[in-house]
Amino acid sequence: MEKQTVTIYDVAREAAVSMATVSRVVNGNPNVKPATRKKVLDVIDRLDYRPNAVARGLASKKTTTIGVIIPDVTNAYFAELALGIDDIAAMYKYNIILANSDENGSKELQVVNTLLAKQVDGLIFMGNNMGDDLKHEFERASMPVVVAGSVDIKQDMPSVSIDYVAATKEAVTNLLGRGNQKVALVVGSMKESINHDYRLKGYRQALEETGNEYNDQLVFETNDSYNTGYEMAEEIKNSGATAAFVGDDELAAGLLNGLTDRGVKVPAEFELTTTNDTKYTEITRPKMSSVTQPLYDIGAVAMRLLTKLMNNEDVTDRNVILPYGLIKRDTTR
Amino acid sequence: MEKQTVTIYDVAREAAVSMATVSRVVNGNPNVKPATRKKVLDVIDRLDYRPNAVARGLASKKTTTIGVIIPDVTNAYFAELALGIDDIAAMYKYNIILANSDENGSKELQVVNTLLAKQVDGLIFMGNNMGDDLKHEFERASMPVVVAGSVDIKQDMPSVSIDYVAATKEAVTNLLGRGNQKVALVVGSMKESINHDYRLKGYRQALEETGNEYNDQLVFETNDSYNTGYEMAEEIKNSGATAAFVGDDELAAGLLNGLTDRGVKVPAEFELTTTNDTKYTEITRPKMSSVTQPLYDIGAVAMRLLTKLMNNEDVTDRNVILPYGLIKRDTTR
């Protein structure tokens, strides 16, 4: 015996009112006489009626669902952002369709397409390599999108992030300032604009302002994984660098352990500053000095911004920059 | 100028066929003459038509969306499971609505309710404390649910996990076998059945079979967080224990660092075995010995099982137990 789903029609009949009235009480429309409201509510309770969100979505053209594109859920950085997003979304009664993109353009495109097909009310995009085709989809769908904890070189998308150039510059300057002649920059793919256009820029600015020469032998392009960091330790050390600024905490943890396991003393012989201030920075030994970012807040503010966009509210600041800091732990002297 | 959405009706008109035919080509129904198919496909392409999944869901009563309830996305254990779930879901063309439950019963209940309202085709539940009210909702909705990487004391839900009792027993026996008279059990909330009914049981079995007395002073109930582990280090050490089996990797990392920072040498003076084999086990120094689990596979198999359930396929084994292992790293001698 299949369970018969109870519909708004059933409620209307049992309560001896019209569907419209039931709809009104369900949606909290004030134009219902209290007595009627109570009568309807009682029937809803008795029949255990639960409004069908799909039907509602079709009729109202709103799904109260947003899409979130994340490069990798298992990366602590993105996971922390996702937590902030989820909390605020829940607060505003939105649900989240979470889709892993693997930081892969074609998968991103495909994922965005199915998200649009599902009529999500908005999108939060994490990832640093937004292709034009993707941006074109966003425009075509005229759907609110906010970029979170990531960056798009043409700032034509609403976004929430920190000032990556300044943060990198400050961290590198700091490293340079304590006598390190050669400071390496170790980041993920240079195809990502956060690395190529922001961190590299901050790095060069730091060199320039302190009168150091830029040397591309000191720039290491990786893939943000622990193992890569671990394996590159030797190469990085051999470059003559005595310090490094690293673009991801897992990567930094790998580098740190790789150095340590090869007998390099950190921070005595090599200094390290990482960038995302995730849990990893406290777990490694020595603990890692890092740029600090309000990770949860970046996600939360992004989601809040998206709600405004979805409601067509005025937003004065479409590109929110949150403050960063620099914390000295034990991988710097 | 708002963008006019193009519907199946527009395509039908332009291609001079019926909506039904368009629907057939969109859904890959073979009963369409190739010439007709091509004609329709061309129009779809020209008009840039994208089927509305909400309408489709209403008409077909299938949303190709599943709900995933996760206690905490930022916990590496659950995140790894989620990755496996997501990959297989994508493979079968399902999307995932991800909802954080904070391991909080009332939030779980609320989340499940909105998921059901959204007409998800199935549910994957992670969490170890499934209330009866929750189970009741599942039944009432007669919706396929599979429990992943977690456990429900009454095994009446389809599930995928490892044998937590045996794993705990083996790890504890191992610790006992190397001369530790007092082995602590450090786990999260005892309200969670995985701790109370499984790990504690394995722990007691190990004691019993090796002729050791059970002593509840050696059982520590925590909350699975790094900081808690760190802070409890002293108390645990003071209990006289010289080894501990820990129920979560972050917790274990906290305990490890807490001990180390208090001058306790691990593994020389204190041995430690953790349980989830996440990235943390490699990152800490010393690296943590651990029970090993096929985390990704647990998620993947759970999702695969769910697809079968959703298709009403026969499933011979509703409670899948995947193999675990025990790996010696550097927190055991």
Place this chain on the structure above:
DNA sequence: GTGAAAGCGCTAACAG
């Protein structure tokens, strides 16, 4: 304050 009725965009018999 309440009801009637027309969709929302699509699928699924059922004919032919």
Place this chain on the structure above:
DNA sequence: CTGTTAGCGCTTTCAC
């Protein structure tokens, strides 16, 4: 192989 015709369950004018 293709078209017709009902809905799916709800929101939303528009009257009254």
